[in-house]
Amino acid sequence: MQEPDSHSVDEHARGGSRLPAAEFLRANHDALLTDWQQAVFERLNRKDSTRPPWLIDHMPELLTALTEAMEVGPEALDERLEAAHAAARLDAGFNLGEVAQEYALLRRCILHRLEALEQRLRPGDLTRLEETLDRVVTRTMTFFWDMKQRILQTLDRMSEATLDDPDMETLLERLLTRLMESALTVDTAAVMLLEDDALVVRAAMGLSTDEVKGLRVPVGQGVSGLAALERRPFFVRSAATDPRVLVGPLRRAGLRALYGLPLMDGERLLGMAYMGSRTAFAFSDSDVLLFHAVAERASAHIAQAELHAREHAARKEAERSLALLDSLLDAAPVGIAFLDPDLHYLRINDTMAHLNGHPVEAHRGRTVREMVREDVVESVERPMRQVLETGQPVQDVLIQGPDPVRGRAGSWRVDYFPVRTPDGVLLGVGNTVVDVSDYKRAETALQQAIDFREELIAVLGHDLRNPLHAVNASAFMLGKIPALDTPARRSVDRIRKATARMARMINDILDFARSRLGGGIPVTRQHVNMEELCQGMLEELQVVYPERPLVLEVHGDDLWGDWDPDRVTQVLGNLVVNALQHARNDSPVVTTLTGESAEVVMQVRNEGNPIPPELLPHLFDPFKQSSVPNAGSKHRSLGLGLYIVSEIVQVHRGSVRVETAAGDGTTFTVRWPRVPPPLGYLTP
Incomplete structure (x- = not known):
């Protein structure tokens, strides 16, 4: 039809001949739509995005159809347009009164x-305009009401399908059956669930049912896979010839219209549903709307079934975990309990319950103050509250008191720790109790034995020193008698050697007792010359061991430092005597002194078999037993000589190490700092 002449419209506006209704509607088409849109917003108050207040795709066409009906008669009105408008309003959630009001506003x-x-x-x-509008309103509302009743009836029948709580596949097939019974043009329908990265047909009704079940379509491939990826509906006009349809049985069945839409749980994709027709190239708006309702109900059931499955699995896992926990609690040799933030017992094992003096069943739901003995309740409750306030564990709490199980005094070590969910929410506090009564008694007895041994050694050392001095002095006087024959003089030499060895042993005993009981070996530093100290000590030892060559080698001019002279000679004496005991009888023991910038290095070397590897880690331990090579028997000694060496060197902030190898003999190296380094300094 041709547009009206603008000059003619102007003449009508000036009061000329009256205007035909069709020309008025056509000339004011856009303005009427704008007015109507504003009126709908204001009157229906539908500005939210989830339920659109108007669908502009339908109203312009409806207004155009109304214009043509005013020219050529009511037959120009297209019922399909009115049905589409009614379906859109029903899908948007409008009620019948709101649909009527839209036309009243127009x-x-x-x-x-x-x-x-x-x-x-x-x-x-x-x-005529009023009558035509009445016709449109009546038919639209009739379509709206019929479609709503049809959907409600279908939904009622779908609800009946769920009454006996069927499994997922049966439920989906029942829903699809209700759809096909309500939509006569639908010949097949199916639900595809998302599993990993593919859509799998889990329920199907109508054509090719058995063939399509279990088929997989990868997400992103084919018409259904791409629609699932993009979360949108799809429509195919001829499924039998469209290459995008990857489900072979649907193509072989000769389907025409194929419509599908995603099944959603909020933003989460559950799968896809589709319906197909072998007779129609397109589905009516009412059938599509009905399919949407069925799909929405199916999505809700699928989501609910998944939720129930997860809840069931979680419940089973919780029951399994609690069973494992109960087994662990029952079998654990320690007391274990879990309490809530108000310090009510949630779980407790027999061991802990017996310590509290009540059965396990009596603890559940009761507080610590109600179940724990009065004399220890404060010491038990205090660390628990500390854990709840800080969220940090409290460990190694010692509780002592009467043991209700054994009927005697007991000691227990208790650890308290926070109990949290995987996401960090504090649920309460747990504690473990270990009975350390026997350990404490054994520890006390052992400490008493050690103290007694060390005190006894100290007393013996002091008491033996006086008679030993008398023996040594007597031997010295006997050695001065000129008339002694050779055998007698040898006997005197043996006495002097024995007394010298006993003197060193007593000194070691006293130093050991000081280090254990008195807080360390005392030293008095003096500015002395290391060469003079070592030369004097070797001369004394040479008198005792005249048959063994003792050699002193000196490298460097500056051998001065701040050391305790008695302790330096004691270290050298112990190292040389140790070397004499383990060296070959005809080999010399060589002592080397080397002056370096910050320290003096003392080395004592002997030739002999190397020290066995298994003895090296314990070489400086007290009271060790070592074997003399080639002697064939145990060397009887207290094993304190090298221990005292290590202690004295540590007090001087120095270091001692040993090197031993077959063919090279054994060398002890002691580093003496000239000036003591500050605390915390480690000598390499």
């Missing part, structure tokens, strides 16, 4: 614009 917008323009329609047109 009628009011037309009348208001006529008044605003001071225009009058030609005789009879206003009546």
Whole structure:
């Protein structure tokens, strides 16, 4: 149809001949739509995005159809347009009154614009316009009501399908059956669930049912896979010939229309549902709307079934975990308990319950103050509250008191720790109790034995020193008698050697007792010359061991430092005597002194078999037993000589190490710092 001449419209506006209704509607088409849109927003108060207040795709066409009906008659009205408008409003959640009000607002917008323009329609047109609008309203509301009743009836039948709580596949097949019974053009329907990265057909009704079940379509491939990836519906006009349809049985069945839409749980994709027809190239709006309702209900059931499955699995896992926990609690040799933030017992094992003096069943739901003995309740409750306040464990708490199980005094070590969920929420506090009564008694007895041994050694050392001095002095006097024959002089030498060895042993005993009981070996530093100290000590030892060569080698001019002279000679004496005991009888023991910038290095070397590897880690331990090579028997000694060496060197902030190898003999190296380094300094 041709547009009206603008000159003619102007003449009508100036009060000429009256305006035909069709020309008025066509000339004010866009303005009427704008007025109507604003009226709908204001009157229906539908500005939210989830339920759109109007669908502009339908109203412009409806207004155009109304214009044509005013020219050629009511037959120009297309029922499909009215049905589509009714389906869209039903899908958007409108009720029947809101649909009626939309048309009432359109009628009011037309009348208001006529008044605003001071225009009058030609005789009879206003009546015809009113009748045509009434026809549109009546048919739209009839379509709306019929579709709503149809959907409600289908949903009622779908609800009946769930009454006996069927399994997922049976439920989905029942829903699809209700759809096919309500939509006569639908010949097949199916639900595809998302499993990993593919859509799997888990329920199907109608054509090719057995063939399609279990088929997989990768997400992103084919028409259904791409629609699932993009979360949108799809429509295929001829499924039998469209290469995008990857489900072979659907193509072989000769399907025409194929419509599908994603099944969603909020933003989460559950799968896809589709329906197909072998007779229709397109589904009616009412069938599509019904399919949406069925799909929405199916999505809800699928999501609910998944939730129930997860809850069931979680419940089973919780029961399994609690069973394992109960088994662990029952079998554990320690006391274990878990309490809530108000310090009510949640779980406790027999061991802990017996310590509290009540059965396990009596603890559940009761507080610590109600179940723990009065004499220890404060010491038990305090660390628990500390754990709840700080969220940090409290460990190694010692509790002592009467043991209700053994009927005697007991000691227990208790550890308290926070109990949290995987995401860090504090659920309460747990504690473990270990009976350390026997350990404490054994520890006390052992400490008493050690103290007694060390005190006894110290007393013996002091008491033996006086008679030993008398023996040594007597031997010295006997050695001065000129008339002694050779055998007698040898006997005197043996006495002097024995007394010298006993003197060193007593000194070692006393130093050991000081280090254990008195807080360390005392030293008095003096500015002395290391060469003079070592030379004097070797001369004394040479008198005792005249048959063994003792050699002193000196490298460097500066051998001065701040050391305790008695302790330096004691270290050298112990190392040389140790070397004499383990060297070959004809080999010399060589002592080497080397002056370096910050320290003096003392080395004592002997030739002999190397020290066995298994003895090296314990070489400087007290009271060790070592074997003399090639002697064939145990060397009887207290094993304190090298221990005292290590202690004295440590007090001087130095270091001692040993090197031993077959063919090279054994060398002890002692580093003496000239000036003691600050505390915390480690000599390499």
